[in-house]
Amino acid sequence: QQSNFAVLFIDLDKFKNINDTLGHxxxxxxxxxxxxxxxxxxxxxxxxxxxxxxxFLVLLPHTEASSAKNVVQRIMETGLAQLPDxxxxxxxxxxxxxxxxxxxxxxxxxxLADQRLYKANQSxxxxxxxxxxx
Numbered sequence: 001q002q003s004n005f006a007v008l009f010i011d012l013d014k015f016k017n018i019n020d021t022l023g024h025x026x027x028x029x030x031x032x033x034x035x036x037x038x039x040x041x042x043x044x045x046x047x048x049x050x051x052x053x054x055x056f057l058v059l060l061p062h063t064e065a066s067s068a069k070n071v072v073q074r075i076m077e078t079g080l081a082q083l084p085d086x087x088x089x090x091x092x093x094x095x096x097x098x099x100x101x102x103x104x105x106x107x108x109x110x111x112l113a114d115q116r117l118y119k120a121n122q123s124x125x126x127x128x129x130x131x132x133x134x
Contacts, residue, residue: 005098006068008058009113010038012080013090013125015054022084030089033081041074057110065097065131072128092120093128100131 012018012034019027031050038048038058047059060068072093081089094116096109103109116129123129 002099004062004064005109006060006063006065006071007096007109007113008056008060008068008072008075008128009051009094009096009110009117010056010058010075011092011117011121012054013092013121015089018083018089026084030081030083034089034091037078037080038075041071041078057113063097065095065100068095068097069128069130072130076128090126092117092125094118094120095128095130097131 012030015027015030018030031054034056035048035050038056042048042058042060045061046063049057049059051057058071060071063071072095075091075093079088080091083089094113096103096112096116098109101109101112103112112131120127120129
Protein backbone atom coordinates (compact mmCIF):
# COMPACT_ATOMS: atom_id res chain seq x y z
CA GLN A 1 0.00 0.00 0.00
CA GLN A 2 1.22 3.48 -0.92
CA SER A 3 1.85 5.97 1.84
CA ASN A 4 0.32 9.42 1.59
CA PHE A 5 2.66 12.15 0.37
CA ALA A 6 1.64 15.68 -0.53
CA VAL A 7 3.50 18.34 -2.48
CA LEU A 8 2.81 22.07 -2.50
CA PHE A 9 4.22 24.05 -5.42
CA ILE A 10 4.33 27.72 -4.37
CA ASP A 11 4.93 30.79 -6.51
CA LEU A 12 5.22 34.26 -4.99
CA ASP A 13 2.75 36.50 -6.80
CA LYS A 14 4.20 39.39 -8.84
CA PHE A 15 7.75 38.75 -7.60
CA LYS A 16 9.35 40.14 -10.76
CA ASN A 17 7.53 43.40 -10.09
CA ILE A 18 8.99 43.47 -6.55
CA ASN A 19 12.52 43.06 -7.92
CA ASP A 20 11.92 45.62 -10.68
CA THR A 21 10.40 48.32 -8.45
CA LEU A 22 12.12 47.78 -5.09
CA GLY A 23 15.39 46.19 -6.19
CA HIS A 24 17.01 42.80 -5.80
CA UNK A 25 17.96 43.40 -2.15
CA UNK A 26 14.25 43.77 -1.33
CA UNK A 27 13.51 40.66 -3.39
CA UNK A 28 16.17 38.71 -1.50
CA UNK A 29 14.63 39.81 1.80
CA UNK A 30 11.20 38.61 0.61
CA UNK A 31 12.75 35.20 -0.20
CA UNK A 32 14.34 35.03 3.28
CA UNK A 33 11.04 35.94 4.96
CA UNK A 34 9.22 33.34 2.85
CA UNK A 35 11.70 30.61 3.80
CA UNK A 36 11.25 31.39 7.50
CA UNK A 37 7.46 31.54 7.20
CA UNK A 38 7.26 28.21 5.36
CA UNK A 39 9.53 26.56 7.93
CA UNK A 40 7.27 27.79 10.72
CA UNK A 41 4.17 26.29 9.04
CA UNK A 42 5.46 22.74 8.57
CA UNK A 43 6.37 19.84 10.84
CA UNK A 44 9.75 18.39 11.62
CA UNK A 45 10.34 15.87 8.84
CA UNK A 46 8.61 18.03 6.22
CA UNK A 47 10.76 20.13 3.90
CA UNK A 48 10.48 23.53 2.25
CA UNK A 49 12.83 23.91 -0.71
CA UNK A 50 13.50 26.89 -2.94
CA UNK A 51 12.87 25.41 -6.36
CA UNK A 52 14.11 28.36 -8.39
CA UNK A 53 13.49 32.08 -8.70
CA UNK A 54 10.43 32.74 -6.57
CA UNK A 55 9.16 29.15 -6.52
CA PHE A 56 9.20 26.82 -3.54
CA LEU A 57 8.31 23.16 -3.08
CA VAL A 58 6.94 21.96 0.24
CA LEU A 59 7.25 18.21 0.74
CA LEU A 60 4.81 16.67 3.20
CA PRO A 61 5.51 12.97 3.77
CA HIS A 62 2.79 10.85 5.43
CA THR A 63 0.27 13.62 4.70
CA GLU A 64 -3.13 13.10 3.10
CA ALA A 65 -4.82 15.82 1.05
CA SER A 66 -7.02 17.11 3.90
CA SER A 67 -4.01 17.60 6.17
CA ALA A 68 -2.08 19.27 3.34
CA LYS A 69 -5.00 21.71 2.98
CA ASN A 70 -4.53 22.58 6.65
CA VAL A 71 -0.88 23.42 5.91
CA VAL A 72 -2.01 25.62 3.01
CA GLN A 73 -4.48 27.37 5.30
CA ARG A 74 -1.71 28.01 7.86
CA ILE A 75 0.52 29.42 5.13
CA MET A 76 -2.23 31.72 3.84
CA GLU A 77 -3.22 32.89 7.34
CA THR A 78 0.34 33.37 8.58
CA GLY A 79 1.47 35.12 5.43
CA LEU A 80 4.78 34.55 3.72
CA ALA A 81 6.38 37.97 3.67
CA GLN A 82 5.76 41.70 3.76
CA LEU A 83 6.97 44.48 1.53
CA PRO A 84 8.85 47.33 3.25
CA ASP A 85 5.57 49.30 3.45
CA UNK A 86 3.84 46.39 5.24
CA UNK A 87 1.88 45.12 2.25
CA UNK A 88 1.60 41.32 2.43
CA UNK A 89 3.18 39.27 -0.34
CA UNK A 90 0.70 36.70 -1.64
CA UNK A 91 1.34 33.36 -3.27
CA UNK A 92 -0.32 30.96 -5.64
CA UNK A 93 -0.17 27.30 -4.68
CA UNK A 94 -0.69 24.05 -6.53
CA UNK A 95 -1.20 20.96 -4.39
CA UNK A 96 -0.93 17.29 -5.32
CA UNK A 97 -1.24 14.18 -3.16
CA UNK A 98 0.19 10.81 -4.16
CA UNK A 99 -2.74 8.53 -3.25
CA UNK A 100 -5.64 10.85 -4.11
CA UNK A 101 -4.08 11.78 -7.45
CA UNK A 102 -3.04 8.18 -8.23
CA UNK A 103 0.40 9.51 -9.14
CA UNK A 104 2.79 6.86 -10.43
CA UNK A 105 5.98 8.71 -9.56
CA UNK A 106 7.52 11.62 -7.71
CA UNK A 107 7.96 13.39 -11.08
CA UNK A 108 4.25 13.02 -11.90
CA UNK A 109 3.30 14.36 -8.46
CA UNK A 110 5.43 17.49 -8.93
CA UNK A 111 4.06 17.95 -12.47
CA LEU A 112 0.48 17.79 -11.15
CA ALA A 113 1.27 20.36 -8.46
CA ASP A 114 2.93 22.57 -11.10
CA GLN A 115 -0.13 22.33 -13.40
CA ARG A 116 -2.38 23.34 -10.50
CA LEU A 117 -0.05 26.22 -9.63
CA TYR A 118 -0.40 27.42 -13.22
CA LYS A 119 -4.21 27.27 -12.86
CA ALA A 120 -4.01 29.25 -9.59
CA ASN A 121 -1.91 31.90 -11.33
CA GLN A 122 -4.27 32.04 -14.32
CA SER A 123 -7.39 32.32 -12.16
CA UNK A 124 -6.43 35.38 -10.17
CA UNK A 125 -3.48 34.40 -7.96
CA UNK A 126 -3.40 34.33 -4.12
CA UNK A 127 -5.15 30.94 -4.01
CA UNK A 128 -4.54 27.20 -3.90
CA UNK A 129 -5.72 24.68 -6.45
CA UNK A 130 -6.08 21.23 -4.83
CA UNK A 131 -6.83 17.74 -6.23
CA UNK A 132 -10.58 18.15 -5.67
CA UNK A 133 -10.75 21.65 -7.19
CA UNK A 134 -9.46 20.76 -10.66
